[in-house]
Amino acid sequence: MPCLIARPAAAEVRAPDTSADAAVDGYTYAELTPESDIGSAPLADEVALAIAYNGLSQAVMMVSPNDLEDFVHGFSLGAGFIESIDDIYDIRLTPHGDAIAAEVQVSNRAFWALKEQRRQLAGNTGCGLCGVEALDQALPNLPVLPSAPLPPAAHLAGLRERVNAAQEIARRSGAVHAALFVDGSGEIRLCREDIGRHNALDKLIGALKRQRLDLRDGFAVVTSRCSLELIHKALRAGLPTLVSLSAPTALTVQWAREHNLNLIHLPHRSAPRVYSPAPKAV
Structure with a gap:
């Protein structure tokens, strides 16, 4: 979880300098070859987003400047x-x-x-884990979800390719993560992208909540490493199933099992692996 204390107020945020050769078609570059050929490529956008609640400055996040209202809703919910x-x-x-x-x-x-x-956090300094209160933020008490059925295997078939096709920003510039929602019929209903993997899931959760979609009728997919913070966000949002294209950590699996979150890893070249619920002994 990002450090949430001693952030600058919105008025103190300074815009970074932009390159003069930035164009609609991208940024120019020279290849490191004897010929030094010149080309151009689109790059992912990034901005500083300063968030204040009722005038109280709370956090500054580096985000992609799309779907920001979805992000604020999802971030506020996911951060508690x-x-x-x-x-x-x-x-x-x-x-x-x-x-x-x-x-x-x-x-x-x-x-x-x-x-x-x-x-409660006022006595803490710096970033990272500092003090009991900060540890409570990193390892909070979260609700145990009602048990939910696993998605049909057919809904995971060809999912990597379908996810790639849904990522418009990634196809254009790369350098972004995605979080998606697959509905009860197996169709990708929403896709949100961001330079930050946490941000992408925040945007997806915000969009799901704002559109009042039934989270139990489907599952979320993340393209990034499945860390504990993503489990926290899924639990707070009430997402019953999280599918990750990258392998989860051991602590992530432990928390998913303890909180009834279905956790599935979708490897590149093998069958989907259900880590939570734990497989029954045969």
Whole structure:
């Protein structure tokens, strides 16, 4: 989880310099060969997003500048700042060059809880895990989900290829992760992309919640390494099944099993591997 204390206010965010040769078709480059051929390539966009709740600066994230309202909803829920997206009343996005300020209006209940969390962490300094309260943030008490059936194997067939086809930004520039939702009929319903793997899942969760889709009728897919933070986000959102294109960590599997989250790894050249629920002994 990103450090959430001592972040600059939105007005202090400075836009990075942009290259003069940035064009619609991409950035020029010279190949490191004797001929030094010149080419151009599109690159993934990246901005600093400063988030403030009811005027209180809370976090600065580096994100891709697409689907930002989905991101704010999903990030707020996944970080535990709100219990429901209904706690968010309004989001105002204000560009500052290549940076963006997000002013988020939340309910009094959510704002009080956020201030209480900041008070508990006020004694911590720096980034990373520091103190018992920070450890509570990294290893929180999360709800155990109701048991849910695994998706049909047919819905995972050819999924890697279908995911690649759905990633519009990745096809254009590369350098981004994706999180997708496959519905009960096995079709990709939503795809969200970002330079950050956590951000991509936040955007997907935000979109799912805002569109009031039934999360039990399908599963989420992440293209990145399946770390514990992604499990936290899935549990807080109530996602019953998470499919990862990269292998999970041991702690991730442990948490998924303890919290009834279906966790499936989709290897490149072998059958899907169900890590959670744990296989029954034969």
